[in-house]
Structure formats: structure tokens, C-alpha cells
Amino acid sequence: MEVFANLALGLQTATGLENLLYCFIGVCLGTAVGVLPGLGPVTTIAMLLPLTFGLPPVAALIMLAGIYYGAQYGGSTTAILVNMPGEASSVVTALDGYQMARQGKAGRALATAAIGSFFAGTVATLIIALFAPPLAEVALTFGPAEYFSLMVLGLVAAIVLAHGSLLHAAGMILIGLLLGISGTDVNSGAVRYTLGISELVDGIGFVALAMGLFGVGEVIANLEHGSERRVSVGTIDRLMPTREDCKRIVGPILRGTALGSLLGVLPGGGALLAAFGAYTLEKRLSKNPGEFGRGAVEGVAAPEAANNAGAQTSFIPMLTLGIPSNPTMALMVGAMIIQGIQPGPSVMGEQPALFWGLIVSMWIGNLMLLILNLPLIRIWVIMIRFPYHFLYPTIVLFCAIGVFSLNNTNFDVYLLALFGLLGYVFRKLDAEPAPLLLAFVLGPMMEEFLRRALLISRGDPLVLVSRPVSAAMLIIAAGLVVMVITPALRRTREKAFQEEL
Amino acid sequence: MRVAVGRRKDFWTGVIYIVIGLSALVIARNYALGSAARMGPGYFPTAVALLLTAVGVTIVVRSFVREGELVDRFAWKPMLLVLGSIVAFGILINRAGLPLAAVVLVLGCAAASERFRIGWPPMLGMAALVAFCVIVFVIGMGIPMPLIGPWFTGIGE
Numbered sequence: 001m002e003v004f005a006n007l008a009l010g011l012q013t014a015t016g017l018e019n020l021l022y023c024f025i026g027v028c029l030g031t032a033v034g035v036l037p038g039l040g041p042v043t044t045i046a047m048l049l050p051l052t053f054g055l056p057p058v059a060a061l062i063m064l065a066g067i068y069y070g071a072q073y074g075g076s077t078t079a080i081l082v083n084m085p086g087e088a089s090s091v092v093t094a095l096d097g098y099q100m101a102r103q104g105k106a107g108r109a110l111a112t113a114a115i116g117s118f119f120a121g122t123v124a125t126l127i128i129a130l131f132a133p134p135l136a137e138v139a140l141t142f143g144p145a146e147y148f149s150l151m152v153l154g155l156v157a158a159i160v161l162a163h164g165s166l167l168h169a170a171g172m173i174l175i176g177l178l179l180g181i182s183g184t185d186v187n188s189g190a191v192r193y194t195l196g197i198s199e200l201v202d203g204i205g206f207v208a209l210a211m212g213l214f215g216v217g218e219v220i221a222n223l224e225h226g227s228e229r230r231v232s233v234g235t236i237d238r239l240m241p242t243r244e245d246c247k248r249i250v251g252p253i254l255r256g257t258a259l260g261s262l263l264g265v266l267p268g269g270g271a272l273l274a275a276f277g278a279y280t281l282e283k284r285l286s287k288n289p290g291e292f293g294r295g296a297v298e299g300v301a302a303p304e305a306a307n308n309a310g311a312q313t314s315f316i317p318m319l320t321l322g323i324p325s326n327p328t329m330a331l332m333v334g335a336m337i338i339q340g341i342q343p344g345p346s347v348m349g350e351q352p353a354l355f356w357g358l359i360v361s362m363w364i365g366n367l368m369l370l371i372l373n374l375p376l377i378r379i380w381v382i383m384i385r386f387p388y389h390f391l392y393p394t395i396v397l398f399c400a401i402g403v404f405s406l407n408n409t410n411f412d413v414y415l416l417a418l419f420g421l422l423g424y425v426f427r428k429l430d431a432e433p434a435p436l437l438l439a440f441v442l443g444p445m446m447e448e449f450l451r452r453a454l455l456i457s458r459g460d461p462l463v464l465v466s467r468p469v470s471a472a473m474l475i476i477a478a479g480l481v482v483m484v485i486t487p488a489l490r491r492t493r494e495k496a497f498q499e500e501l
Numbered sequence: 502m503r504v505a506v507g508r509r510k511d512f513w514t515g516v517i518y519i520v521i522g523l524s525a526l527v528i529a530r531n532y533a534l535g536s537a538a539r540m541g542p543g544y545f546p547t548a549v550a551l552l553l554t555a556v557g558v559t560i561v562v563r564s565f566v567r568e569g570e571l572v573d574r575f576a577w578k579p580m581l582l583v584l585g586s587i588v589a590f591g592i593l594i595n596r597a598g599l600p601l602a603a604v605v606l607v608l609g610c611a612a613a614s615e616r617f618r619i620g621w622p623p624m625l626g627m628a629a630l631v632a633f634c635v636i637v638f639v640i641g642m643g644i645p646m647p648l649i650g651p652w653f654t655g656i657g658e
Contacts, residue, residue, distance in 0.1 A: 054642055165511075167560050171518040174553035178525050181546060190532055190542035193525070216583065223579035223613050390623070393610035394630055396583060397603055400590045401634060405644040413591030417584045424580060428572060429514045447545040459538030 013357030030070020050402030096299030121366035124312030144452035180443020217423020252302035260309030278306035518557030
């Protein structure tokens with residue numbers, strides 16, 4: 001079987017001493033920063049991204065992936081212990097996890113989350129190994145028209161799955177596209193939207209954009225609340241689930257993993273939707289749904305498994321098509337481009353060691369999390385207790401140094417401030433900036449594919465619908481839009497996001 | 502109800518979209534549009550900017566007819582302090598060097614908190630943080646950031 005040969009190559013790459021070390025550092029740093037209340041995975045990754053610039057590409061991506069799971073896991077820990085979910089998808093974990101913690105079952109909740117995440121991570125890694133190669137092969141046959149339509153589909157799905165207003169998300173996408181194409185047009189050499197600023201000729205710095213919108217914007221928004229949130233962590237009991245817990249969580253973990261793996265591939269908030277979906281599903285299936293929200297262990301197991309499976313399978317479209325399905329993947333794409341790798345179907349063929357090494361390292365990273373996190377829980381608790389007013393100046397300082405270090409220009413630092421302002425304003429207006437980041441990454445590619453598609457067809461836009469694959473994608477995209485505009489379905493969507501909150 | 506439109510979140514989001522869309526449209530007039538078969542540098546941005554303006558107009562119009570949440574108060578002080586500190590860092594980093602730029606940023610940011618106090622423990626913490634940055638980023642990772650900038654050495658910028 002080719003899969004095993006590939007996985008063996010990956011294992012060889014990922015278990016190299018250097019890569020193991022970077023995976024370990026990534027997982028630890030990711031968890032340490034991720035447990036800090038109020039810091040979501042996107043901010044964590046954006047903040048830690050500069051640490052990977054000096055590394056070789058394989059090590060850098062392995063470390064970033066480690067940071068990603070670490071941050072996710074850390075976020076769940078904080079959600080369970082102090083009811084402060086750092087991101088939308090761990091909101092669900094907080095519902096029952098925090099209740100368990102209040103009943104003195106924090107250790108069991110944490111262990112359940114860890115086991116659920118590890119199992120989901122293992123399955124999702126296998127799914128990537130099985131499905132990524134055939135998908136990449138299909139993708140290699142895609143022409144510019146197919147790619148353009150695929151990106152349209154991706155962006156439309158991101159709008160549909162974004163929470164909040166559809167029009168707001170659509171606007172965010174369009175702003176992202178505009179920001180993405182600023183700088184030199186690869187085709188004509190024309191310099192666009194630089195306002196005469198020479199530093200912008202190479203385009204807007206991705207790192208400054210991501211750190212500003214998410215990191216700095218978040219810091220200012222957190223400061224708004226004035227009087228500080230008191231963080232109190234109860235005592236943590238035994239760190240092993242009971243025999244009865246084990247019996248109760250098998251089903252939820254299996255179902256959560258399945259749902260998460262499936263939804264994670266979708267563009268937009270796949271992991272978020274998976275966590276909500278898995279929770280609702282368990283509640284429906286449960287014999288005593290009244291327990292949910294009052295510390296049901298199933299309510300921790302299912303969303304955690306779904307969340308982690310989704311986080312993992314969201315790598316599939318990124319690795320095989322070069323299309324990020326969520327802001328975190330947009331950051332990964334940005335990191336790959338900074339490392340000189342253009343993500344897409346050819347990465348697997350041209351750099352098998354990188355591709356398979358990354359996949360195997362995902363599993364190793366999950367294993368490390370499982371082994372490390374429970375014993376290290378006391379350290380994470382210390383991190384959680386760290387007062388925010390000492391913390392945020394450090395966050396801002398790391399962002400500023402990170403942005404500066406990329407190109408050694410102070411202009412990027414000013415951009416950081418500008419996007420920080422934008423990020424804060426968008427937050428105040430309830431306009432979620434996540435779709436912007438996706439579109440920013442896709443902007444230049446979309447323009448280029450559209451240009452090529454129309455060049456081949458001599459300007460006939462029908463090329464987008466006369467090729468079957470391209471047409472199918474546009475039809476799905478149109479279908480999604482229709483579905484969302486239809487009032488009945490629209491209510492379901494709103495309900496899906498609001499239920500249980 | 503009518504009075505409140507100017508304070509609605511929807512309204513202002515739409516206004517921002519329109520402003521960005523129209524500015525992008527105006528700027529794109531300087532770029533050759535080309536034709537569909539030979540898209541010029543202005544083709545794609547013009548299309549996107551038009552769409553953005555349309556989305557913005559729709560949101561603004563809708564905000565007049567639909568109830569919506571109101572914008573609550575901006576935290577001006579934290580916002581200006583944090584953003585100002587970042588800009589100050591940008592100005593100082595090449596001129597005065599990393600340690601001073603970092604101290605200014607940390608103090609400026611910290612002042613945004615209600616709990617900001619000058620005292621020994623936070624000062625020592627800041628010194629440790631700055632030392633950490635110097636050791637890890639400049640010495641460890643070799644990022645070329647001056648430690649003592651031209652302002653102090655007297656060599657022109």
C-alpha cells in the first residue's frame with residue numbers, strides 16, 4: 001500500500017530529532033499561550049508565527065501545526081477551568097466542562113477532553129493520509145476556470161458559515177480581496193493601491209494584517225471591560241475518568257469525530273459548526289438530555305472530539321488545493337508562502353517529505369499533548385491565573401517585534417497599529433474579520449485564475465459554466481446562497497449558532 | 502427609532518464598506534481596465550470595489566428599516582494608548598534601539614489598564630521582559646535590531 005510507504009516517509013521526517021524538538025516546542029508554546037484567557041488560536045498563532053521564520057520549512061510548519069493544536073487544547077483547558085473560552089468553538093466545551101469543574105470534577109473533564117481530542121486527532125490524521133493524495137491528483141487536473149470557481153465556492157461557504165450577518169461577511173471578503181491584490185500586479189507590473197508608499201510595492205504584510213486584526217484588536221477590546229475579570233480556579237481532583245465516564249464517552253467521541261472530520265473540510269467555520277453540531281446531536285440522543293448544561297461528560301467529549309477532528313481535517317483543502325478553509329489555515333498558507341512554498345496540489349509530489357512529515361507530526365503532536373498536558377496541568381493553571389494587566393503589554397510587544405523582524409522595516413509596525421485600529425472598530429461593529437483574512441490570501445490567486453480562464457476563452461465568461469467541474473462548484477455556491485436567503489433555512493442557521501448559548 | 506440610525510452598528514459597517522469601496526473604485530480609475538479577454542490591472546479591483554460598494558449601500562439602506570444593535574462606547578483611552586505605543590515603537594526601534602523602544606511600548610500599553618501603578622515588582626518584570634527580548638530575539642535568533650540606536654551613538658540616521 002502506498003499510504004504506508006508515504007506514512008513511513010513521514011514518520012522518518014517527523015521523528016528526526018530536530019523536528020521532534022520543534023513539534024514539542026510548538027505544542028508547549030501553543031498550550032502555554034493558548035490557556036491564557038481571552039487569547040484564541042488565531043491570535044496565538046499570529047503572535048508566535050515570527051518564531052518560525054528562521055527555521056527550515058519542514059520544521060517551521062511542524063512547529064506551527066504544533067502551536068495550533070496546543071492553542072486549541074489550551075483553549076479548552078481554560079474553557080473548562082474558568083469558563084473563558086478563547087474562541088467560538090470552545091464555547092461549547094465550556095457549557096458542560098465548566099459545570100463539571102464547579103462540581104469538583106475538573107480533572108475528569110480535562111481528561112475526557114484530552115482523550116477525545118487524541119482519538120479524534122488520530123482518526124483525522126488517517127483520513128488526511130487516505131484522502132489527501134487522491135484529492136490532490138484531481139486538483140492537478142484543474143484548469144484556471146476550475147480553480148476560480150473553487151475559490152468562489154470557498155468564499156461563499158465562508159460567508160454562509162460565518163456567524164453574524166451575511167452581508168457583513170460578504171463585505172469582509174471583498175475588503176480582503178482588495179487588500180490582497182494591493183502591491184505589484186504580477187501580470188502587468190502595474191503598482192496598485194500603494195498610495196505612493198514604497199514599502200507597499202510588495203503588497204501588504206500578511207503578518208501585520210493578521211496580528212493587527214486579531215492580536216492588537218483583541219487586546220484593545222479586552223481592555224474595554226475596565227475592571228478586571230477575577231480568575232479563580234478550583235481544585236483539580238483525580239485526572240482519570242472513572243469507569244462509568246469511559247463507558248459514557250465512547251459513543252460521543254466516535255460520533256463527534258465523524259461529524260468533525262466531515263465538517264472540518266468545509267470552508268468557513270468548520271470546526272465551530274462541528275462542535276455545535278456534535279453537542280446538539282448528543283443532547284438529542286441522550287436518555288437524559290436534562291443533564292446537558294449541568295455537567296454531562298458527553299457534553300465535553302463530543303464537542304472536543306469534533307473540534308479537534310475538524311481542526312485536523314481542515315488541513316485537507318489547504319494542503320491539496322492551497323485553499324484555506326478558516327483563518328488559522330489562512331495563517332498556515334501565509335507561513336508557507338513566507339517559507340517560499342506555494343501551497344497547492346503540487347506540494348505533495350514535489351516535497352513529499354514536507355507533506356507527509358507534517359501529517360505524521362500532527363499525530364505525534366496530539367500524542368505529546370495527551371502525555372504532557374495532564375501532568376503539566378498545574379503549570380497551565382499558573383498561566384491562567386497570570387493577571388491580564390501584566391500580560392497584554394507583553395503580547396503587544398511580541399507582536400511589534402515579530403512584525404518588525406519579518407522585513408526589518410518600521411513601516412510594518414505602523415501597519416500593525418493601523419490594522420489593530422481596524423480590528424477593534426470591526427469588533428465594535430460586530431463585523432467578524434475572519435473572512436477578510438481568507439480572502440486576503442486568496443485575492444491574488446483568484447485574480448490570476450480568472451485572468452487566465454478568460455484569456456483562454458477569449459473573454460467569454462461562459463467558460464466558467466461550460467466546464468463541468470467548474471459549473472458544479474458554481475452551482476453549489478449558488479445553492480448555498482439560495483439556501484441561506486430562504487427564510488425557513490435562514491432561521492435554522494441562526495438557531496444552529498444560537499442554540500444552547 | 503429614526504433618531505437612532507446614526508448610532509446603529511449596521512449603519513456604520515455599511516458606511517465603512519462604502520467608503521472603502523468608493524475609494525478603491527476612484528483609485529482603480531488610474532489602472533488600465535483592459536477587456537475580459539485581456540484583463541488589465543484595473544479590471545478585477547474595479548469589479549470587487551463595485552460589489553463592495555453595493556454591499557455597503559444595501560447594509561446602510563437596511564439599517565434604516567430594520568431594528569439593530571447600537572454602537573456602544575469606544576474605549577478611547579486604551580485604544581489610543583495601545584496604538585500610540587505601537588507607533589512609538591516603530592519610530593524608536595531603528596533610532597533609539599530595541600530596549601528603549603520596548604520600554605516605551607510596555608509602559609504605554611500598561612498605562613491603558615486601570616490597574617496601572619508604578620512600583621518595583623512591575624518595573625522588575627518589565628526589565629526582565631526587555632532582557633528576555635534582547636537575549637532571545639537579537640542574540641538568540643539574530644534578528645538585526647539595534648540595541649543602541651543612532652540617537653545615542655551620535656551617528657546620523
